[in-house]
Amino acid sequence: MYEYDLSKARWRKSSYSNGEGGSCVEVADGVPGVVPVRDSKVPGGAVLVIGTSAWTEFIGALEP
Numbered sequence: 001m002y003e004y005d006l007s008k009a010r011w012r013k014s015s016y017s018n019g020e021g022g023s024c025v026e027v028a029d030g031v032p033g034v035v036p037v038r039d040s041k042v043p044g045g046a047v048l049v050i051g052t053s054a055w056t057e058f059i060g061a062l063e064p
Helices: 052-062
Strands: 010-013 025-029 034-039 047-051
Antiparallel strands (some): 010 025, 034 047
């Protein structure tokens, strides 16, 4: 299992998140080779780390 130091990660909230407590996802930029993803309502909670190629494929499948 790999461990990533995310203590200085720059998190950004999804443009689809809203200010009403709805589904809020954040991703961190600048972590080589992976895209960390977390629930913005629980910033100290679990982080899902996804490989960049899998993330690119996932995002591509969501775009209209």
